[in-house]
Amino acid sequence: MFKNNSYKVGVLALALSMALTGCVSDGDDGEQGLKGEQGAPGVVGVDGNDGKSLPRDLNVEVVGRFATGIYGKSAAEIVQFHKSSNAAFAINGASNQIEVISLTNLSTTAVGNPVADESLTSNAFIFPLNVSVTNSAGVEKDMSLGAVNSIAIKKDLLAIAVEGEIKQAHGAILFYSLNELGEGTFIKAVEVGALPDMVTFTPDGSKALVANEGEPNTDYTNDPEGSISVISVVDLMPANVAKTINLSTDIVFSDDNLVPEDFDTDAKRLAILSKAGVKFAGPAGNTVAKDLEPEYITTSSNSKMAYVSLQENNAIGIINLEELTIEVKALGYKDWGKYQLDFSNKDEVPEFKSIQGLYGMYQPDTLASYTWNDTTFIVSANEGDARDYDGFSEEVRVKDIIDTDELNQTLSSELQSQYDVSGGKNYLGRLKVTTALGDEDQNGEFEKLFAYGARSFSIWDKNANLVFDSGDDFGKISAAIMGDNFNAAHTKNKGDNRSDDKGGEPEAIDVGEIAGRTYAFIAQERAGDLFVYDITNPFKTAFVTHYNNRDFTVDYEMDDDLADPCDSSEGMDCTKVNSAGDLGPESIKFVSAIDSPTSKPLLIIGNEVSGTVTVYQITEQ
Structure with a gap:
């Protein structure tokens, strides 16, 4: 046994020794090989483009303009663009027709005199004021119509919103x-709610959406409910009957702390919405559905959601187009203690001050929307509006609150001190505010003041949370550029004329993409300012440029409350309005470079007071 084990160990040791010896006994290295030939040189790369700082500068130029020659009568109001005909469509409320303005031969260079140019012409598009519609029971009936309010175009389908003969x-x-x-x-007419103030198509073209404003009559004895109409469209053929989203039982709340039983009556809905900050103002018998007045609709890019401005209520409605429900979200208030505004039209100069306890209501008129990081954002022009009728009015000047012959109430000691320091009745006293808010405990003392509008534009997320607000930019930029002409009225060339009301009144807004950047274009109704902001990233918004197509040296005066705004027997003088430029911008339509007849981005703006449609070319500098 012992000998056998010794033999096995010896053999194993010998084998291991031979293996190791082999590892260190390789042959010698061979001689160095010849040097290879030089490889072919690589292709020279293309030089990169120079980087561009943000925000990028834009050129804003008037390249065409159409004039109706009708002043103060909404002769050029809502505008749209039809790609197949390369035409701008504009509502002419004075003639109750649509102007079809050809842009086929539109210039790509600025016109010589942008404030007086009349290089564009139109053809009249006439529509009937008596139509046949189908009711919900499938029975046809005749309907008499009144004024046209809005138009929308999707591909080759045109929708015209016309109110009833009785508003x-x-x-x-x-x-x-x-x-x-x-x-x-003509295809067909479809019945909708009271006062269809705006119509639009969803991006996929499957629905036409209508904001039925439902305004009361002057003495407030007839106040119809506001609503949203939804008209299905299949292969460019609209349905015969619209579906209705009402502002009562179709209102929902996303708060999981609420159950349906918490909002199953109008009184309950009114209490919840009021507590959330939605402003209600109306006479006895007012309801949620009567008080909410849908103004303007925009949609998400996937056509599943829509957003409607509820201007008088400082709120937005979030519409679920699959469930046909609406959630009303209060937009809150701007603290004018943190910003500055000019609140008097008596001094006739721009003078900005902060007032503690003064707030502006976010009351959007026009809305637009865009997508960033696959998420919808809404942009709003925060014009503001009051309920001011013969039968009911919430509007009052601050000086009238403490006037013993008017409201005969008081201001808090802090507000009264600021009132006095400002200069009193001709300064802070001039500002128009609402009586619906400010005296929370109803003891006759206003602890806060709430003015109309926010004198700005804002960006909101899809849940109506504030992402960005332009603050006091508009007033200060306008004043810096135009001096004493800022906050001018549009019925005459008088600067500072609207400071006591809603400032320049941001009215119209649209968004568009130029060279990979997204811009917001905002027009102020009164002074005529056009502001451009880069909103590509809503959390890094930046002012880009300002333009105003108006000549403030021209002497004219009109009154758009008169049957004839230019009535010389009333002291009006419109002989030179045609050279004053664009007055009262009401709507904006952005046309992308790919859709533009000139292959350059365009803005089409309808100016209702001057009765003009102006086409701007927007390009990078």
């Missing part, structure tokens, strides 16, 4: 198929 009655949407000349073939 508080139901209205209708008239649908037309458009050809390459911008001419229309």
